[in-house]
Amino acid sequence: MKRPGITGKLFFAVLATATLVAVAVSAAAQWSFQRGFIGYLNAQAVLRMEAVMPRLAAAYAEHGSWDFLRHRPDSWFGLVGIGPAHPPVPPEPPDSPPAVRPSGPMADMIASDLLGAGRRLSLLDGERQRVVGFPFIMANSQQREIVIDGRSVGWLAMAPIETVTDAAALTFFDRQLAAGAAAVAGALLLAAAIAWWVARVLLAPVRSVAEATHRLAAGAYDTRVALRGQDEVAQLAQDFNQLALTLERNERMRRDFMAEVSHELRTPLAVLRGELEALEDGVHAPTPELLGRLQQQVATLAQLVGDLHELALADVGALSYRRQHLDLVPLVRGELDGLHAAAAERGLQLQALLPATPVTVSGDEGRLRQLLLNLLGNSLRYTDAGGTLRVELAQAETEVVLDVQDSAPAVPDELLPRLFERFFRVDASRARATGGSGLGLAIVRSIAEAHGGRVEARHSPLGGLWLRLVLPRLRRVGEGPAT
Known part of the structure; x- marks a missing residue:
């Protein structure tokens, strides 16, 4: 039943x-x-x-x-x-009432x-x-x-x-009882009508949300519920629509991610396969130049697989961090020194504004070096030749701020929030041809959040992109307010 x-x-x-x-x-x-x-x-x-x-x-x-x-x-x-x-x-007497x-x-x-x-x-x-x-x-x-x-x-x-x-009194009393019974019957009919109206009309939005939930559970992520009124049921419908939108976006990102991963893996594999077949057929000789190209494709595959593995560990919270007290000034200066040759090759002017006093944080030195390398490498790779790359490190009362600004090309406003998505590239100015797997900034955000910080993207006064990294500042015992 x-x-x-x-x-x-x-x-x-x-x-x-x-x-x-x-x-x-x-x-x-x-x-x-x-x-x-x-x-x-x-x-x-x-x-x-x-x-x-x-x-x-x-x-x-x-x-x-x-x-x-x-x-x-x-x-x-x-x-x-x-x-x-x-x-x-x-x-009766005249004075009696x-x-x-x-x-x-x-x-x-x-x-x-x-x-x-x-x-x-x-x-x-x-x-x-x-x-x-x-x-x-x-x-x-x-x-x-x-x-x-x-x-x-x-x-x-x-x-x-x-x-x-x-x-006669009993007859009158019985009539009153009958009238009361009729009133009760009328009240019950009215109550039944009101109960039916409440059950059918007021619960119609709830039934609509329930039916939409079944469709959503079946994989129809484009399901939406019409909003009516401003009561709690309407709020439930609005939350359902937001949930469906999030699931639809996540499903789209998952499909895009799988497509990007397969493409990123297929490209170097295709190059390696072609070169190896040419070697087997005697078309190409095993020259140092050919072996260097093969080694470069293997390094690309290793980097991609390593980045994917690191992001997967970060998603499940299994990425290990060995925290210690670090001074960011020599850490940033060391990464900038390693980029001077690449910047000079592209004709980029490299500007560094670093404080003379220590800027101390609690973090994993290896992970923070990886963060800086991805952050600086992104700006170096996608800045037009002859441009400027400016790096500034500062500290406030409770925060440490690292600003990385570059010159043109700029990023459209609607694409700024998507820069930290996996495999996302700005097609017009920061295309695949410039290199990179599209995972660098995603790794930057993962490492920043693991250190209790955040990373933001905005327009740079130099005409390009402004990436800001904010980390909690570690103050030493007895240290006064930051200046």
């Missing part, structure tokens, strides 16, 4: 909650109405009792005692208004004594002994004193209603 999805679960959750609330409210309303209805009936009975008081007082004044009512229920019922014959009611009488659909029921208000009346004499009427005097009975000429001559008691048993 298929388990219900989030739509069904939400529908039943909202419907169940609304049902419980509606039933609880209806039960509370019925309980409150029942208690209120009985209270209303008792209040009407008290009004009936107040209306009987003047008759009883007039009858006592006429007969002088209650003996005319003892053992004469017909006279009692007639006096309190149950039977058709009872003495006329004397007019008007009697409050019921009105509306309940008036006829009360007036006709269907609830037995008259039969629940009891007459007591001055000593509170029962004379006639209802045989039981309950503790919660309503009692009114009958006073004539300032003398208490008796008491009128009314037994309260505990439950509704009268047919």
Whole structure:
């Protein structure tokens, strides 16, 4: 059996909650109405009792005692208004307030004594002994004193209603119950409609994201979700789109990487194969020049394989670093000295601005030499002949900054962030023909990040590229602020 999805679960959750609330409210309303209805009936009975008081007082004044009512229920019922014959009611005193009488659909029921208000009346004499009427005097009975000429001559008691048993009252009560049940049914239908709307409409974006996730998991990295509104679901859709974009970009980079690797490996291998076949066929003689070219292709392959291996180790965090306190000034000066011959060969002017005081960092000397070689070699290789290469080393309070600037050609703005991608080259000005595998700056970034630093690319005032390396500065104990 298929388990219900989030739509069904939400529908039943909202419907169940609304049902419980509606039933609880209806039960509370019925309980409150029942208690209120009985209270209303008792209040009407008290009004009936107040209306009987003047008759009883007039009858006592006429007969002088209650003996005319003892053992004469017909006279009692007639006096309190149950039977058709009872003495006329004397007019009320002019200063007495008007009697409050019921009105509306309940008036006829009360007036006709269907609830037995008259039969629940009891007459007591001055000593509170029962004379006639209802045989039981309950503790919660309503009692009114009958006073004539300032003398208490008796008491009128009314037994309260505990439950509704009268047919007319039960009919009225049943109608109220039916109305309450109808209200509960209407509330449940409304709750069902709202639950369906919530489950279908509000969860539609969630279902859309779920379906898109399935397509993304199947490899459709171009999947996107339409954004609607600005709530949490819209934020979820936006995050999904960003995830899909990242996966699509990573997949494209992976394919480009594989294509670049295969091309970079195939080119020197093709040269080696061709030269070796020529040697085997006797086309070429094994001259020192030919052996030098073969050795150069082998070195290119070894460099490429070494760079790939190093990047792979860096990706998994397995690249080893042996940290020590290093002064970058002699390290940078040594690498620049090694580039003077290559710079002179290309007609490049090499400028170095190095501080006279030590610039100390914590790092691996071999890795930092590799970083400097790749960083300086990149600028030397891709700067037009007759240009300028400027290297400046400085230190701040907490950082060491190495700036490498070169002259034309420049790099377009949109390509600056991609310079540190593997195998990336600027096709127009920094093409494959100038040499390099496209992994140098990627290795620079990996080594910089491993040392807790960063590397940035921007436009150089000299007209070319400005590469900035930032590393944490190691301050010696007792050293003052940097100047």
